[in-house]
Amino acid sequence: MNDAPALVNRGPISGTSLDSRLVRSGLPGLRNPELPRLVTFPEKTPAQPLDGEKRSIGKGVFGKCSNCGEVFTADHLAQHFQVCPACGQHHQLGIDAWRRLVLDGGELEMWEDHILPMDPLGFFDGKTYTARLETAQAKTRRTEAIEVGRARIDGSVVAYGCFIFAFMGGSMGSVVGERITRLFERATRDHLPVVLLHASGGARMQEGILSLMQMAKTCAALGRFREIGKPFLSVSLHPTTGGVAASTALLGDVNIAEQGALIGFAGPRVIENTLRTKLPPGFQRAEFLLSHGMVDIVTPRTELKATLSLLLKHLGGAVT
């Protein structure tokens, strides 16, 4: 959703790029020197936080870091894959940018895009589920909350999937479950490693119990995939919670978490309400999971591709 087209010629980022060093150093002095120090805004239109849904005037021109408050041009932020050049805060990244960040040439041979959602319960919560789907489709220009297909990562052919958080919170209904299941089934048949990027609030309420069953379906397909001796590299982005956390996300042969991502089963608010207590800082963040032994690697966004590439090399995802 924050994709800027300006980036197309830039090519895929590599783990040792200047960008990643910038992010890790976190030094404000390394900020883009071309950025003018004084920015004039249109009257009464303050820059909107990147994570906010509502952006009115000035949309697409400027972006403000939700952590440090620094303001950058949208193009500049897009070049940094929505990682704040000042403080390293990771903001939500659009689906096209994920492709460019992770896949060779940003290219994905899409699978299963003909699997489309329907409204099995005739669900209504002030708005029909069908209307919500149409809104999400128009907003994301995607048919559902995940895209899957065949791609290359530093030359290695992989079965790839990426959740689309902007599509109804990346929630898993029948279509997401079916596409993940087919991804694993096809990878099993074609002997391909699976790289799956998760970003989801959990199971989709509007499809009720059928959404819950997708957890069992996807885990069963993963179970079969294990037999072919190819790796399942699971990446958890911000946020990965509920039924998606409790299915494929933490079952990777290697679990990778994006720096700062919220990952857990119960949402923080549910826990706070149940225990009537405040949660400690950093609770359910990627670094918390690392220290509790639940993920192997926490990585900044800009190093994700290099990490995947290295793991594919070690675990038999060699160029085929």
Place this chain on the structure above:
Amino acid sequence: MVHVLAFEKPVVDLVTRIKELRALAGADERLVGELRRLEEKSALLAREVFQNLTAHQKVQLSRHPNRPYTLDYLSRLVTDFVELHGDRRYADDSAIVAGLATYHGRSVAIVGHQKGRTTKENIERRFGSPNPEGYRKAIRIYELADRFGLPILTFIDTQGAYPGIEAEERGQAEAIAAALEVMSKLGVPVVATVIGEGGSGGALGLGVANRVIALEYSFYSVISPEGCASILWKSAEKAAEAAARLKITAPHLLELGIVDALVPEPPGGAHQDHDAAARFLDQALADTLRSLDGMDRQALREDRYRRFRGLGAHIA
């Protein structure tokens, strides 16, 4: 303690009166006919009241504090029960009970959620909401049963996995996910019964079975009606509406293919007569288990995979 829900009060009153009369009548022959008439009337009234229950009322029944829990059924259904404890990693979680037992002449493995009857017991068992250790204990028993060729009977009755700080620290999500994967690969017959609340992923961790059956007034849902209402309607008061919209009651589950058979409950619900409820369940469970006889390990695995593979609604 006897708890009575508003809508079941007329039925409960009548049942109570019959019990009192029976005690008074003793061996008095003249009252036998009268008692029989009253019993018939009570059954009729229960049928009338319970025929038109809303989804929300059924949810309340599934949570009824007098409803039979896993151990109540076990004491009536199986013999030689040996409870097994612990996940061999961290702790024993009493929100899930597990063990070995004899059922209709053969050894089986048992895994079930267990709620408490008293406040003390409920605190200990976290009202039947498991920690990761509960699921890891379940996994241990699934694998044990798989190695020794024992059929597995699971009993689902939970609000959901426990949303606690320690549960998250110790990997609640991973524990449930691992249970799903392990269950999907088992080479022994697995029958799951939803006896009360089927609360989300916390229920599913015991639910990847060859056959899933559900009691008449149980439910199974992706999220509690209260949770759904507070997220989608921004008000927990809308729980009744959410319960109806989510299509979570046993007849809906049958229609959606989530469960394979429904188990009738005695008049007024399972909590009115634990013995009768257990008899009905026994019949359904024995039949279901028998229907899986003769399938070899590979066939059982394939059968379970196909069962869940087919669940979902999408175009093309």
